[in-house]
Amino acid sequence: MNQLFNSETLLHYDEKILAESKKRLAKLPTATICARKIKGHYRYSIRSKDSDGKYYETYLPNSRTTFIKECCEAQYLRKIIPILECEIKTLQKFGKHYQPEKKNEVYEKLPAGIKQNVTPVCRSNKEICQQWEYEKFDGNTYPNRAEGQYVTKKGESVRSRIELIVADILFDLGIPYRYENKLNLQTGAIYPDFTILHPKTLEIYYIEIFGMMDNPEYEQTAFSKISKYVSSGKYANLIMFFDHKYAPISPASIKQVLAEKFLS
Numbered sequence: 112m113n114q115l116f117n118s119e120t121l122l123h124y125d126e127k128i129l130a131e132s133k134k135r136l137a138k139l140p141t142a143t144i145c146a147r148k149i150k151g152h153y154r155y156s157i158r159s160k161d162s163d164g165k166y167y168e169t170y171l172p173n174s175r176t177t178f179i180k181e182c183c184e185a186q187y188l189r190k191i192i193p194i195l196e197c198e199i200k201t202l203q204k205f206g207k208h209y210q211p212e213k214k215n216e217v218y219e220k221l222p223a224g225i226k227q228n229v230t231p232v233c234r235s236n237k238e239i240c241q242q243w244e245y246e247k248f249d250g251n252t253y254p255n256r257a258e259g260q261y262v263t264k265k266g267e268s269v270r271s272r273i274e275l276i277v278a279d280i281l282f283d284l285g286i287p288y289r290y291e292n293k294l295n296l297q298t299g300a301i302y303p304d305f306t307i308l309h310p311k312t313l314e315i316y317y318i319e320i321f322g323m324m325d326n327p328e329y330e331q332t333a334f335s336k337i338s339k340y341v342s343s344g345k346y347a348n349l350i351m352f353f354d355h356k357y358a359p360i361s362p363a364s365i366k367q368v369l370a371e372k373f374l375s
Contacts, residue, residue: 120314122202127347129195132188139185140178155179236310243308244287251291251302263290273322273354274304280366286310286373288318296343301336307350309373315348316372322354 143158145168156168171179215235218226261275262268264282267290269275274290281288292306294317305318319336323329340346350372354360 120312122199122206125195125199125202129192129199132192132195136185136188136192139181139188141185142182144179144182144186146183155182157182236313239313240287240308240310244289248289249293250289251293271320271322273320273352273360276362277305277318277320277352277365277369280362280369281305281307284366284370284374286369294345296339296345298339298342301339307373311373316350317345317348318350318352320352320354322360324353324355325357 145156145158146153147156148154154170156170158166158168160166214233215231218229218231218233219235221229260268261270261272263275263278265278267278269278269290278288278290287308287310289306291302291304294301294303294306303317304320307316307318308314309316317340319340321329321333324333337346337349337351340349350368352360352365352368
């Protein structure tokens with residue numbers, strides 16, 4: 112299942128893209144570029160206005176490839192930015208009135224005798240989360256998983272004591288998760304320790320547990336994995352827990368972080 116979107120998620124996404132687009136546009140040329148196909152090839156020119164208010168064009172040599180690409184990108188961004196701004200305003204207004212759970216309350220509040228004869232037309236977030244959590248997914252088949260000596264309340268084998276703690280906290284809090292669900296990134300596939308479906312926003316999050324940070328070799332591997340999240344744009348949805356022999360991770364702090372993130 113890919114990330115599911117609701118108005119709040121779309122709003123955050125648009126705001127992020129808008130900020131990045133404005134930042135990028137500020138570094139690009141302000142010239143207006145035109146493109147014409149001549150004998151099967153595009154020729155590019157810069158459109159300018161003279162002192163009499165008349166427009167004229169100056170053709171660019173093909174050697175100015177970088178400048179041409181930057182002008183084209185700037186022209187695209189100048190068009191998309193107002194659209195994003197308009198959509199953000201619409202989502203901000205819409206979000207105040209959008210209450211998706213109202214549809215599900217209609218069924219839930221029916222008298223028992225009526226409800227047993229009715230098939231609901233809408234699925235609640237709870238039903239969506241349950242289906243997502245227990246449907247078949249592409250998990251890690253690495254041998255060490257099968258040899259895991261820790262069994263969670265959910266009945267899964269995990270590799271470490273810390274993973275067991277996190278899994279059982281998620282289970283107790285009712286937060287839907289998958290253990291080592293495959294995630295395809297531009298740099299290749301990885302297996303996050305836990306993949307979370309936010310029970311309220313239906314947004315996908317990832318939990319990584321780095322449990323041997325006192326080991327220099329492990330530490331290097333950990334930061335290499337983190338960099339993959341950063342380069343793929345997934346870092347904003349990454350939750351990390353670090354353990355060190357001189358600063359052991361606290362189950363209470365883990366529970367507090369997860370409860371605040373997914374239940375507040």
